Amino acid sequence: QVQLVESGGGLAQAGGSLTLSCAASGGTFSSYGVGWFRQVPGKEREFLASISRSGGSTNYADSVKGRFTISRDNAKNTVYLQMNSLRPEDTAVYYCAARASLYSLSDPRYEYWGQGTQVTVSS
Secondary structure (H helix, E strand, O other): OOEEEEEOOEEEEOOOOEEEEEEEEOOOHHHOEEEEEEEOOOOOOEEEEEEOOOOOOEEEOOOOOOOEEEEEEOOOOEEEEEEOOOOHHHOEEEEEEEEOOOOOOOOOOOOEEOOOEEEEEEO
């Protein structure tokens, strides 16, 4: 079973950048597909991006396509979310999730979740 810990959240100005990290332990990281999600209180969790086990394939939500980039370093058991051109509406708690199941990159089902990291974007 894999454990996930997000880091890198914080306060950013509109137009700025942040890079989130998702560090995994307790499993063979390269056996897991990984996704990033975010949630604002009172709203549904929103899918942002996903990456295949090898890192060779990625998928993005339209809301972040061209601004956010997901990547992974299996040697470091870490997945990243580079966020550029941040907007106040990007303010949310950001979660990474992992799955061993072989679903398509657009499938929202994940088995393991981190605790989340807060991102706040000021205007």
